[in-house]
Amino acid sequence: MSRSLAMEWGHYGIRVNSLSPGYIRTAMTDQLLAEKPELERTWMAGALLGRLGSVEDFKAPAVYLLADGSSFMTGSDLRVDGGHCASA
DSSP states (O other), X not given: OHHHXXXXXXXXXXXXXXXXXXXXXXXXXHHHHHHOTHHHHHHHTTOTTSSOEEGXXXXXXXXXXXXXXXXXXXXXXXXXXXXXXXXX
16 A cells, blocks of 8 residues: 555655554553463564564654655555564
8 A cells, every 4th residue: 555655646745654563562462462362472473583562662663754864765664573574
């Protein structure tokens, strides 16, 4: 979707990028893992950095996408997944 929108809107000077998270520890996922502890083992199987992500892990990447440093970036997906996609 980001690539398609980047193609449609680029000539208007609008950049379109996406931020793709991996498994993130939040209040909602903590509750889910308490109910189904076997899920954490499944999630951790692809966690190359050995942990689930935290909300804090997305601040700097989000700021980067909003900042001038990414002004020549469009149609891209920034993966912040602890290496999960690399392990698949």
